[in-house]
Amino acid sequence: MKRTWQGWGPGEQAEQHYLVHPRGLAGGGDVRHISEFLRASGWRDHSKTGGPLAMESPDRTVRISYDPYVLPGGWTVHGAANGHGDEWSAHLGRQTPVEIVAGLTDALTRPCSAHAPNVWAPLQEQNWHTRFEGEHYTATSPDGTAWMQYHQGPGGEAMWWTGAKDSQGNGWTANFSPSTPMHLVQAFSAELANPDPVMRPRGRVPLSTQIRTWSVSVKPSQLSAWQQARITAARAATWARNSARTSRPRATARPYTPAGGARTRR
Template identity: 80%
Template sequence: MKKTQWQGWGPGEQAEQHYLVQPRALAGGGDVRHVSEFLRASGWRDKSKAGGPLHMESPDRTVRIAYDPYALPGGWTIHSRAGGAISEWSAHLGRQTPVEIVAGLTDALTRPRTAHAPNVWAPLQEQNWHTRFEGPDCLATSPDGTAWMQYRHSPDGAAMWWTGAQDNGNGWTASFTPTTPIHLVQAFSAELASPDPVMRPRGRVPASARIRTWSVSVMPSQLRAWQQARITAARAAAWARNSAQSARPRANARPYTPAGRARTRR
């Protein structure tokens, strides 16, 4: 079949109305492909069935990410099995968790861990979140009071990370097991606290008195270029990681024996 070019692209394209939404925590779920396309470009396997929920698997098969908008309560499930020094952990994020905030965690899964000690509260405090410590528990709330991040202990002694945003029925919650690597929780909190607005198309902006919006006209080619830049960055990082791994010397390489040197028999 001969492919035809979509008339919405190129010189004849028409601008589309979008909205910049702030705070981002109340912007609604957004396009799931913001997460899935980055993972796919980073070498993750797409295990989804046609027409079914999203299922992604890490290259080493230790982490699985699922997004199911049909089940109740629905949303994101991220699970990592135990391996080596890593304990089993999982995270559950509500369906209306903005994909830009979800990507804070999922993007970090594709990057090597830095040597710096992670601090979940640092990104929040940098954005003037109010932090309160009560014994082993800690609660941070956004300046407008719509979002929170909490580490708490239940009466039975179990601990968990709990976070979310709420405004008159429009919102979401997320939880992380205490074994979740701290640098991943920090990556999530950094995106949660970011003051940068996120973009949503017309008709996809939640009804909320607590959000601020700015109307912008965007060309489809601009949207595609922004998306492609993110995918290209993921591919470049994956290529660099694979190249570094393939360049490492084999640990079980046999010692070099000069040609013509006789081997001594025992």
């Protein structure tokens, strides 16, 4: 028997949400945006019930935690030293929007691009203002609420400092250690500069005179479908990578060909 589409379900009520711009001032958001994607990408979840989020990469070289129960709290990403680079870490304030944090954490699940990373390229594409300030190089968003800064420490090490704040001082900051892989910092800057608004439920929109909001009605099944699409994409990418590793061709014996002539088929 052929089924017909019956809509979103009987009696489903739309809920009020808001699109928030700029995204840097949208507040932290739902941590599951990150954790569910990592879980679908094969990461281990070591979180304890009612405690901080704690996740570990499949190869056990990277750990991600989110702790909202301490001050200042927020995100910590720690990478172990390996044959390609030194130990590194990133610290992001608890009000860093999950969509921007995901720029970094999603990139941890993908192979590194062969192209040389350029942290400034995504910012310049969105018309951020760049300038030298002594030994610092800073990019600022067109509305002045967000920034990305590079400077060298006393020992010559490169430090990255970034964040977003409104005129009342509400916002967040983040920093990356000198040895943080540049392709991860670029992935973060791309989401920081992304001009698209992000969505927050009613009651979760920060009070700020420097954000714009648009009210939208969203059904729970729509939200679930959007979230599931992100998870499905993560699973598909993980499956493709694992399949590529396990399906490398085996070396097989070459057929014998007599010297001086080609084989003929009978």
